Amino acid sequence: MQYSTKIKSLYNYINGVYVPKQKVNNYARNFGYQWRDFSRTQIDQYNKSRISKKFIEDITFHEIKSFKDKLVLEIGCGPGRFSEYLQKYSKKLFLVDLSDAIFYNHYKSKKNVIAVKDNFSNLFKLKIKFDVIVCRGVLQHTPKPLESIIQMKKLLNKSGRIYFDIYKPPMLGPLNSKYLWRHIIKIFNVSYDNLFNFLSKNCKSFLYYRRKLNNFFNLNLNFLWDYVFPIYDYKGKLPLNNKQLEEWAIMDTLDGLLAKYDKPYDYKAISNFLKNKSIKIKKFNEKLNCYKI
Numbered sequence: 001m002q003y004s005t006k007i008k009s010l011y012n013y014i015n016g017v018y019v020p021k022q023k024v025n026n027y028a029r030n031f032g033y034q035w036r037d038f039s040r041t042q043i044d045q046y047n048k049s050r051i052s053k054k055f056i057e058d059i060t061f062h063e064i065k066s067f068k069d070k071l072v073l074e075i076g077c078g079p080g081r082f083s084e085y086l087q088k089y090s091k092k093l094f095l096v097d098l099s100d101a102i103f104y105n106h107y108k109s110k111k112n113v114i115a116v117k118d119n120f121s122n123l124f125k126l127k128i129k130f131d132v133i134v135c136r137g138v139l140q141h142t143p144k145p146l147e148s149i150i151q152m153k154k155l156l157n158k159s160g161r162i163y164f165d166i167y168k169p170p171m172l173g174p175l176n177s178k179y180l181w182r183h184i185i186k187i188f189n190v191s192y193d194n195l196f197n198f199l200s201k202n203c204k205s206f207l208y209y210r211r212k213l214n215n216f217f218n219l220n221l222n223f224l225w226d227y228v229f230p231i232y233d234y235k236g237k238l239p240l241n242n243k244q245l246e247e248w249a250i251m252d253t254l255d256g257l258l259a260k261y262d263k264p265y266d267y268k269a270i271s272n273f274l275k276n277k278s279i280k281i282k283k284f285n286e287k288l289n290c291y292k293i
């Protein structure tokens with residue numbers, strides 16, 4: 001294939017992953033640690049759920065089965081909760097992730113998969129045009145999310161489609177507990193290891209007391225307890241046992257508090273931006289704030 005010479009000239013092949021010969025600014029380093037420690041947590045194959053299957057089907061507006069003859073790019077693949085399905089349904093799947101997460105991707109060595117550790121916006125150098133791009137849980141973590149949409153467009157075939165999502169701004173905006181805690185964590189220079197150890201020790205108690213208080217008041221007051229300390233609790237939302245709930249809580253708390261960038265956008269901001277760029281939104285899911293363009 002035409003890109004294989006290009007890829008070999010720009011990347012070294014290390015442990016099943018193409019790694020750039022040139023240094024790349026890796027602002028997503030903490031994700032590498034997170035996905036090393038929680039590589040199996042969200043993967044259906046390992047947690048025996050269908051949570052990620054439902055998620056990828058929703059995000060692709062139930063069109064995943066039409067990827068059969070397509071060249072697909074998954075941006076910010078992490079350890080592969082969606083790669084599991086994209087790999088099954090694509091003709092060829094390119095995985096790209098800026099962090100070491102790509103080394104922990106469980107599907108990177110499948111026959112129809114190519115894994116690249118890079119900022120996705122550098123992929124233009126390979127001169128490949130993709131039929132489908134899937135980018136879930138990533139844009140808000142890039143320095144300029146709107147600019148990232150344009151970068152994705154540049155990697156797309158003329159008739160191709162992009163499925164992406166982006167966090168919605170929370171109701172209280174910058175006063176949301178997560179954003180306040182992100183400041184505190186930055187000020188005190190809390191590292192991944194510090195927070196990981198703290199959560200491993202205390203997450204169970206946090207969950208226990210929050211749930212007790214919610215029961216006592218007969219109300220879900222998690223948004224309030226999050227000011228004491230933000231913990232993601234999926235009890236009653238996802239079909240997980242207690243051990244899994246704890247694992248997901250630690251993982252998503254690390255994810256929410258340690259990412260270098262966290263820039264949410266609502267539908268209005270995204271649609272205005274796309275309109276100015278003459279890009280049509282073909283489908284939109286309000287609940288997930290995900291788009292097909």
Ligand SMILES: C[S@@+](CC[C@H](N)C(=O)[O-])C[C@H]1O[C@@H](n2cnc3c(N)ncnc32)[C@H](O)[C@@H]1O
Nearest residue numbers: 028031076078097098099101119120136137138
């Ligand atoms: C929150 S994780 C999402 C992982 C997976 N898509 C999911 O939804 O579970 C975000 C991932 O995007 C990666 N990432 C962030 N910026 C990126 C960029 N510019 N290019 C490629 N990957 C990026 C991070 O390393 C991280 O693994």
